[in-house]
Amino acid sequence: MIDLRNLTIKKAHEAMKNGEFTAVELTQEYLRQIREKNDELNVYLEVFEADALKQAEEADRRFKDGSAVLMTGIPVAIKDNILYEGHIASASSKILENYRATYDSTAVKKLKEAGAVILGRTNMDEFAMGVSTENSAFGVTKNPFDTNRVPGGSSGGSTVAVAMDGALVALGSDTGGSCRQPAAFCGVVGFKPTYGSISRHGLIAMGSSLDIIGPITKTVTDAEILFDALKGLDPMDSTTIPENLYKRKESSKLVIGVPREFLKMGVDERLLANFDESVEKLKALGYEIKDIELPYVKYTVPVYYIISPAEVSSNLARFDGVKYGLHVDAGDNLLQDYYKTRGIGFGPEVKRRILIGTYVLSSGYHDAFYNKAMIVRNLITEDYKKAFESVDLILTPTTTGPAFKIGEKLSDPVKMYLEDIFTGPANIAGLPALAVPSGFVEEEGKKLPIGIQFMAPHNNENFLFEVGKKFLNE
Amino acid sequence: MITSEEIKKLAELARIEIGETEMEKLTKDVDAILGYVGQIKDATGNVSKNVPLLSNVMREDVVTNKEGEYTEKLLHNAPKREGAYLKVKKILG
Numbered sequence: 111m112i113d114l115r116n117l118t119i120k121k122a123h124e125a126m127k128n129g130e131f132t133a134v135e136l137t138q139e140y141l142r143q144i145r146e147k148n149d150e151l152n153v154y155l156e157v158f159e160a161d162a163l164k165q166a167e168e169a170d171r172r173f174k175d176g177s178a179v180l181m182t183g184i185p186v187a188i189k190d191n192i193l194y195e196g197h198i199a200s201a202s203s204k205i206l207e208n209y210r211a212t213y214d215s216t217a218v219k220k221l222k223e224a225g226a227v228i229l230g231r232t233n234m235d236e237f238a239m240g241v242s243t244e245n246s247a248f249g250v251t252k253n254p255f256d257t258n259r260v261p262g263g264s265s266g267g268s269t270v271a272v273a274m275d276g277a278l279v280a281l282g283s284d285t286g287g288s289c290r291q292p293a294a295f296c297g298v299v300g301f302k303p304t305y306g307s308i309s310r311h312g313l314i315a316m317g318s319s320l321d322i323i324g325p326i327t328k329t330v331t332d333a334e335i336l337f338d339a340l341k342g343l344d345p346m347d348s349t350t351i352p353e354n355l356y357k358r359k360e361s362s363k364l365v366i367g368v369p370r371e372f373l374k375m376g377v378d379e380r381l382l383a384n385f386d387e388s389v390e391k392l393k394a395l396g397y398e399i400k401d402i403e404l405p406y407v408k409y410t411v412p413v414y415y416i417i418s419p420a421e422v423s424s425n426l427a428r429f430d431g432v433k434y435g436l437h438v439d440a441g442d443n444l445l446q447d448y449y450k451t452r453g454i455g456f457g458p459e460v461k462r463r464i465l466i467g468t469y470v471l472s473s474g475y476h477d478a479f480y481n482k483a484m485i486v487r488n489l490i491t492e493d494y495k496k497a498f499e500s501v502d503l504i505l506t507p508t509t510t511g512p513a514f515k516i517g518e519k520l521s522d523p524v525k526m527y528l529e530d531i532f533t534g535p536a537n538i539a540g541l542p543a544l545a546v547p548s549g550f551v552e553e554e555g556k557k558l559p560i561g562i563q564f565m566a567p568h569n570n571e572n573f574l575f576e577v578g579k580k581f582l583n584e
Numbered sequence: 585m586i587t588s589e590e591i592k593k594l595a596e597l598a599r600i601e602i603g604e605t606e607m608e609k610l611t612k613d614v615d616a617i618l619g620y621v622g623q624i625k626d627a628t629g630n631v632s633k634n635v636p637l638l639s640n641v642m643r644e645d646v647v648t649n650k651e652g653e654y655t656e657k658l659l660h661n662a663p664k665r666e667g668a669y670l671k672v673k674k675i676l677g
């Protein structure tokens with residue numbers, strides 16, 4: 111029996127190098143966990159068992175011939191919006207239910223080159239729009255700490271895969287908090303890197319100026335290893351950034367900023383108490399804590415829910431039932447087929463966002479909504495730039511409360527959108543952010559995880575890894 | 585206040601068919617969301633400043649693959665095809 115609970119990338123690497131277990135044995139152990147738990151939790155939409163075992167055999171060969179790297183033989187789950195050639199990538203949407211990827215995303219290509227084992231594709235909110243996986247066309251994923259509750263989203267499947275020991279690490283994507291909020295709800299680490307640091311080539315687009323692929327792991331060290339394996343300039347994505355685009359800030363002793371005013375945005379008192387404890391812990395670890403102000407950050411959620419739907423409405427125009435994906439035969443002309451295909455293929459949240467995006471970009475309204483949102487986006491970015499002149503990191507809770515119940519917020523989209531309040535700014539400003547577990551609260555006899563989030567200047571992932579490891583005692 | 589007529593128009597522009605019952609809920613939701621995001625009009629300050637720090641990333645406009653290299657692969661996903669073409673219904677009236 112392999113102790114999956116306490117397994118990390120480095121431990122697995124050492125064990126495979128020393129012959130304690132093989133990559134095939136490790137993969138089989140994860141496949142066994144998935145078989146045991148997937149029916150109840152609805153985490154994987156599909157398990158690539160045969161291909162995974164083949165990759166594991168290849169990894170074992172690399173351990174024998176000495177060409178193994180840290181990611182070789184590491185079992186990884188990928189979110190259902192990341193293309194893996196020859197395999198279905200549906201973005202948990204009916205419109206792509208049978209779409210088979212014709213090429214590898216850059217992230218998958220890098221995983222393959224490193225010799226990682228891709229276990230399967232995980233459930234998510236349709237096209238990554240949501241914070242609970244309740245918007246998946248293939249059913250909700252359940253929170254392993256309380257199966258009446260959501261796991262968070264949109265990368266809920268990838269997050270639970272890691273939390274239930276159904277994968278050692280996982281890839282999610284983060285447009286407004288989709289790696290970090292579910293990590294907080296499931297007691298794991300969720301990381302959103304600097305915009306452009308990991309290629310979006312082969313990531314099914316949602317909001318192109320906000321999207322990034324991110325690691326979901328049990329430890330900060332694992333998130334760093336996965337980030338190092340995935341990052342880099344990519345000719346297939348012109349928004350990827352060279353190492354020197356942002357000058358990396360140097361600091362010998364990290365100062366952490368706390369935006370006290372921002373914390374009053376409807377946070378559960380138990381989370382505030384936990385946050386204060388976390389601040390004390392960081393002080394004890396030797397960090398200086400400083401109050402800061404971010405005057406425009408309160409507009410983050412409104413700005414986000416203008417810019418992201420605008421980009422969604424244009425990105426999702428490509429799903430027309432002609433080139434690939436669902437096609438519904440409706441009438442005697444092409445237009446009727448479009449209406450029907452998209453009417454049946456998209457779920458309610460996707461339709462809402464396409465309509466809002468169409469509205470905020472339409473000629474009578476784009477100055478008041480889209481253009482104004484772009485201006486405020488810059489003001490929020492300026493807020494952070496200014497704050498990072500006096501501090502190196504910014505600390506907030508990751509969410510306003512613990513995991514909520516399935517169905518609890520489904521009838522009120524605005525309430526659902528407010529889940530992004532602490533995670534959204536990192537996407538709006540393109541900054542890196544790391545969510546780590548910070549404790550538990552008890553509800554109805556169940557212990558539910560909660561977390562805190564650190565943000566850093568562009569390209570200063572190193573600050574996040576340093577403080578995150580110290581905080582989690584790694 | 586957004587009306588169901590306006591939602592119908594938006595849905596037409598976005599090429600999405602929306603049923604009667606769906607229309608009612610969508611109108612209510614979209615109205616609430618637009619009301620909420622509309623608060624950005626209150627954002628004052630240096631709001632005339634809108635200079636994103638972006639630059640173009642260009643590449644040579646050249647063909648990088650052999651003719652027909654990906655044709656079969658891509659058409660394999662097509663709902664309807666005829667030879668190497670995508671097949672659609674008539675477009676004009």
